Amino acid sequence: xxxxxxxxxxxxxxxxxxxxxxxxxxxxxxxxxxxxxxxxxxxxxxxxxxxxxxxxxxxxxxxxxxxxxxxxxxxxxxxxxxxxxxxxxxxxxxxxxxxxxxxxxxxxxxxxxxxxxxxxxxxxxxxxxxxxxxxxxxx
Numbered sequence: 001x002x003x004x005x006x007x008x009x010x011x012x013x014x015x016x017x018x019x020x021x022x023x024x025x026x027x028x029x030x031x032x033x034x035x036x037x038x039x040x041x042x043x044x045x046x047x048x049x050x051x052x053x054x055x056x057x058x059x060x061x062x063x064x065x066x067x068x069x070x071x072x073x074x075x076x077x078x079x080x081x082x083x084x085x086x087x088x089x090x091x092x093x094x095x096x097x098x099x100x101x102x103x104x105x106x107x108x109x110x111x112x113x114x115x116x117x118x119x120x121x122x123x124x125x126x127x128x129x130x131x132x133x134x135x136x137x138x139x
Contacts, residue, residue, distance in 0.1 A: 009045075023044070024040065040067050077109075
């Protein structure tokens with residue numbers, strides 16, 4: 001199913017382009033939370049971050065800090081959030097990997113309520129073992 005980002009990548013919908021290379025496109029969000037709110041997307045068309053190829057993920061990782069610096073310089077903000085959601089339960093609306101770079105100022109930006117829990121030692125052991133096994137070369 002085609003997303004709005006697919007249509008932007010295909011040139012069917014115009015965007016306010018901030019940056020583009022062979023693997024990444026960055027553009028202003030049309031529904032910004034704050035002035036300078038920018039979206040950074042891979043040109044690889046995958047819904048969630050865990051589905052990206054290593055090449056596409058590396059391209060995003062290379063460009064994202066540069067976009068953050070550009071947003072800070074253009075807006076005069078000194079703080080920002082980078083937000084990335086995966087799946088409907090995590091509030092992902094557009095099913096194409098995208099990162100929000102949202103400047104935070106006294107008058108705008110992202111508000112976060114972080115209901116911190118506690119990490120149980122036994123559960124931590126189970127989780128680290130399971131994750132490490134998956135990350136092993138044959139995992």
